[in-house]
Amino acid sequence: MTRAVFEAEMAFASQPLVAAIVICRAGDNLHSGLLYLDTNSAVRVLHLGWQDRLYNSWGWPRLWAAPDVEPERLASVAALCRLIWEDYEAKKKFPYGLKFLQTSFSPNGQLLLGPGAKGLTCATFVLAVFNSFGIQIVNESDWPVRQDEDRRFLDRMRPHMDPGHFALLEAEISEGCRRIRPEEVVGACSCHLPALFVPSREAGDEVIRLLDAGPRPA
Amino acid sequence: MSLRPQMFIASYTAGPIWGRGTGDLPRFRRSIPGVGDEAELVRQQTEALLRQYEAQDKSATGEEVAPMWLEDTYAYCMQSRDAEALDVMFRHINTLLCEDQFSKCNDLLRAIDLQRLDTHLMIGLLSITLAASSILPFRSQLVSNIESRLRKLAPDRVERLLNGLR
Amino acid sequence: MSMLASQQMSSPPRQIYPRPPIVEAVISFRFATSISGHDLSEALSSLLASQYPAPPKQKRNIAIEIGSDPLDASARSLSPTIFLRSADGLRLVGCSDNSLSVHVLAPYPGWERFIEQAHEAVNALPDNIRTGGVSMVGIRYIDRITLPTADSAFRDFLQITPITPIGMPSTIAGFHCSLQSADPDDGTIILLTIANTIVAESNLPAIVYDLALQRNYGTSLDLHGTSWATDIDILHIKLRDIFEASITDRTRELFK
Numbered sequence: 309m310t311r312a313v314f315e316a317e318m319a320f321a322s323q324p325l326v327a328a329i330v331i332c333r334a335g336d337n338l339h340s341g342l343l344y345l346d347t348n349s350a351v352r353v354l355h356l357g358w359q360d361r362l363y364n365s366w367g368w369p370r371l372w373a374a375p376d377v378e379p380e381r382l383a384s385v386a387a388l389c390r391l392i393w394e395d396y397e398a399k400k401k402f403p404y405g406l407k408f409l410q411t412s413f414s415p416n417g418q419l420l421l422g423p424g425a426k427g428l429t430c431a432t433f434v435l436a437v438f439n440s441f442g443i444q445i446v447n448e449s450d451w452p453v454r455q456d457e458d459r460r461f462l463d464r465m466r467p468h469m470d471p472g473h474f475a476l477l478e479a480e481i482s483e484g485c486r487r488i489r490p491e492e493v494v495g496a497c498s499c500h501l502p503a504l505f506v507p508s509r510e511a512g513d514e515v516i517r518l519l520d521a522g523p524r525p526a
Numbered sequence: 527m528s529l530r531p532q533m534f535i536a537s538y539t540a541g542p543i544w545g546r547g548t549g550d551l552p553r554f555r556r557s558i559p560g561v562g563d564e565a566e567l568v569r570q571q572t573e574a575l576l577r578q579y580e581a582q583d584k585s586a587t588g589e590e591v592a593p594m595w596l597e598d599t600y601a602y603c604m605q606s607r608d609a610e611a612l613d614v615m616f617r618h619i620n621t622l623l624c625e626d627q628f629s630k631c632n633d634l635l636r637a638i639d640l641q642r643l644d645t646h647l648m649i650g651l652l653s654i655t656l657a658a659s660s661i662l663p664f665r666s667q668l669v670s671n672i673e674s675r676l677r678k679l680a681p682d683r684v685e686r687l688l689n690g691l692r
Numbered sequence: 693m694s695m696l697a698s699q700q701m702s703s704p705p706r707q708i709y710p711r712p713p714i715v716e717a718v719i720s721f722r723f724a725t726s727i728s729g730h731d732l733s734e735a736l737s738s739l740l741a742s743q744y745p746a747p748p749k750q751k752r753n754i755a756i757e758i759g760s761d762p763l764d765a766s767a768r769s770l771s772p773t774i775f776l777r778s779a780d781g782l783r784l785v786g787c788s789d790n791s792l793s794v795h796v797l798a799p800y801p802g803w804e805r806f807i808e809q810a811h812e813a814v815n816a817l818p819d820n821i822r823t824g825g826v827s828m829v830g831i832r833y834i835d836r837i838t839l840p841t842a843d844s845a846f847r848d849f850l851q852i853t854p855i856t857p858i859g860m861p862s863t864i865a866g867f868h869c870s871l872q873s874a875d876p877d878d879g880t881i882i883l884l885t886i887a888n889t890i891v892a893e894s895n896l897p898a899i900v901y902d903l904a905l906q907r908n909y910g911t912s913l914d915l916h917g918t919s920w921a922t923d924i925d926i927l928h929i930k931l932r933d934i935f936e937a938s939i940t941d942r943t944r945e946l947f948k
Contacts (some may be wrong), residue, residue, distance in 0.1 A: 326609070347609045378686050380649040387612035387650060390618060403616075403622035405657040441653040442690025558832040558904045559786055559793050560771065561751070562716040565834055568902050569886050571868050604728070604789050617723070641722060641790065641827045674911065 311498045314523035315370035321351050325374045327389065328381040329434055329445075331357075331494045332368035333519045336464050338429045340490035342437055343372050344386040354389045356433040360419035362396045366460050371519055372407050373497035375438070375445055384413035386440055392437070400454040405440040418470060428466070432492040445493060447502040451486035458487045575588045593618065593634065600642040608646040615647065628661045635664045640675050645687065648672045652691040706932065709947035713835040713901070714800040719810045719924060720793045720832065724912035725824030732821075733774040733787035739816040741811075744776035744785060751775065751786075785813050803865070803928065807921065816914055822915040829913070829920055830906030831927045836898040837943060838891050846888065849943045850899055853886075862886075864874070880930065881906050884938075901938065905931050 312331070320328060320343055330343040330353055341355025341363075353366035374382065374453035391403050410425035421429065428436070438445050458481045466474055481487065496503035496512030558567070595618050604613035623630040635655070640648060652665075652672060659665050669692050676684045733748060751773045773788040775795075786793035794810045814822070839849060846853045846864050854867055868887040876878065885902040903926045913920055 345609070347613060378649075378683055380646045380687060381653075382607060383612065383646050384650045384653040387609065387616050388653070390613060391616045394617070395620075403620045405620075405654065407657060442656050444690060480597060558718050558720040558830045558906065559788070560716055560902075561775065561784055561786070562796050562797050562834065564715050564836055564889075564900050564902070567889055567900060568834070568887065571887055572870070572885070604726075627870060641724065644726075654945065671910075680914075692844060 310374045311511075312371050312373040312518055313496050314518070315372065316523040320370070321345065321349065321371055325379060325382050328372045328374040329494050329497060330366065330370045330372040331515060331519070332366070332370065332491050334368060336491040337461075338516070338519070339368070340434055340493055341366060342385070342389050342434055342495070343370065344389040346390055352389070352393070354393055354437075356419070356428055356430050358468055360381040360428075360473055362393070362413070364393050369523065371494070371515065373494050373515075376499070376501055377443055377498045381441070381443055385438060385443070385444065388437060388441060406436060408440070409436055419426075419473060421473060421476060427473060427480055429487070429490075431488055431493045434493055435488065445496050446488055446501040446508060447504055448486055448488065450505045451488060452505065453484045453486055455481055455484065458485075461487070461489070486511045555619070596634075596638065599647065600639070603642065603644055603647050606644075608644065611647055612650045615650060616654050619651075623655075623658050628658065631655070632662045632664050635662060635668050638668075640671055645676065645679055648675060649687055649691070652688070656691055707936065707944075708802075711946070712800050713837045713945050713947060714833055715798045715836045716832075717796050717800060717806055718793050718830075718832040718904075719806070720828070720830040721791065721814075721826045721915075721920075722828040723790045723792070723821055723824060724827045724888070725821050726790055727818070727821055728791060729772065729774055729788040729791075729922065732792065732817075733776065735818050736787060736813065736816050738786060740776060740785065740812065740924045743778060744783070744814060745779050746777040746781060748789055749775045749777060755792075760788055783809060807928075808925070811921065814920070817915065825912030825914045826909065826920060827912050828906055828908045829924055829927070830904060831924060831931060831933055832902070832904035835899075835901040835935070836889075836891075837901060837939075837946065838894070839899070840946065842896060843854040846897075846899060849940055849946075850886065850901075850938060851940060852938050854916070879908060880927065882930075882934070884934070901935070903934060 310325075310328075326345045328343040329340060330341045331338060333339075339355065339357070341353045341357075343351065343353050346352050352364050353370070355363055355366065357363045388403070388405065392406070395401055395403050396413065396417070399417060400417060402409060402411065402413075409428065410422040411428065412420045412422065414420050421427070426432075435445055441525075459478075462474070462477055462481065464475075489512065492505075492508045494515050495513075496508040498511045499507045508517035560568070595614055598609045599614045602614065619631060619634070622628075622634070635651075638651065643651070652669060655662055655665055655668075660661060666673070669688070673684060676687055680687065728919065737744070737748065737757075773786050773793075775786070776785040778784070782797045784795040784797075786795060792813060794806075794813050796806050796809065800806075837849060839846075846867070853864060854869060856864065866888050868885070870885045872884075873882050875882070883904045885900075887900045887902075889898050889900050890896070890900050907923055907927060911922070
């Protein structure tokens, strides 16, 4: 397992693991994605970003951590990220393994949620990718319902989202869903998996502290 | 009477010489090489017939040929180019699953030679087929076979490697 | 008594022909431990230098990809096979990725000398490879049965030529048949290919009879003991029985 570290302090490409979870602060929001190596060993970040589109690049400082799984499992996740991006570019659809999301993409690449689909955030997208390969980063049933906090988080995300998607997420919050936050997903990487809420939240607070402090000078 | 080899295919599976009849026959890849002229003759004839066969509608015979992309996967694996090997494998298996070709995918799982895969590729194979595990009957046997291999290759890590993939 | 052992006891006495039709015999191993063909050849060439002094030869292995259009084909190079060769070129050891093959070409030296050649090769393997064992052993015999005259009927010499249906001339001009089966009792896989050809030197017709048997192991078979040799011996007996059941007495006369 790894504690979160800035790219500037430890370059992802300089160590042997090929997939990890990355987080940044974008204004008031925290945003997460999947850090991985492509077949040319270039570092990529797959994330669900602006206007519910998939992106393969990341313009912010990177604070990253790898979950506590064997290297072979991370290699598979990296390959899945490459496949997701390839399918997104070519066909605007998710690979078979993410069928449970019941989502696809419009011709211009925007997320389309099918009937019965759950709303996706950047953090739950990361969890879904790991889940599809049998890697449960968090024990969701251990998470509390935090409706007020979640509504405040959603309000901050509103300008970046499709109205229909926003409405779905809002309804889920009202129904009492357990929403996992980007810093908790990264914090879970320093815990035994599937991570429980308390240690993930504590580690997530540390992630926020690190983000606010910025990378240590070289 | 012309004695030039005018070939036609008489290719069929037969029951065993000994014992009872078989059900599902295992795939037999021509894995014993030959160096002489007659071995080369057999190889060339077989290849020429396979080209004709591949051009026909395979559904008419109901027989599947192990896909050639598997050899790419094995070759990349042998060269420790695991990322490329995984990409080839994931791309093709994902296509089969997205096109609902579950029977073909199941046959593929039978045809894969685990001896030619390293731990990365075996874990990758289980990962990419996890979502379809309930509709790939051979997958549970594959898990068992891979577990046996992992107990030799990485005995201290078997449970962590397979956690969530069974 | 095991099924295999009882079969061994009930098989007819071994026929030894003065002029056997064998043009190539191969004993093949696939290792459970990874080793490149190059490393394998390096390891063996020093230990077997006296038996295989001729310069090694390399044979390219190509994976052919064939599209739906017969003209749509591409080839990729895989790792080559490196052959260690005897001085007369009639005995070879093939070193491929994770595989070893032991070959003899005509004139066939007899089973005892052939299996001894395989023992020499196995004994020269690196210790970790022997310890890791094999996941497959196999044998392949390729025979060329030259028919006595240009108008000889294939059916007079082979019990298993294809049957022509009514309406089709019974004289067979050419054939290529492959049969595959598996023994459910011990998992032995058998591949028989028969085809006709013409002997270039004499312009006489001939039958190519290519029979291969392989045994796969779920858990690998150690190469330090003699179990592998016992299993190959059993495969050899099966192969011999199948061959004898395929030919006629007229064929046997050709081998005397």
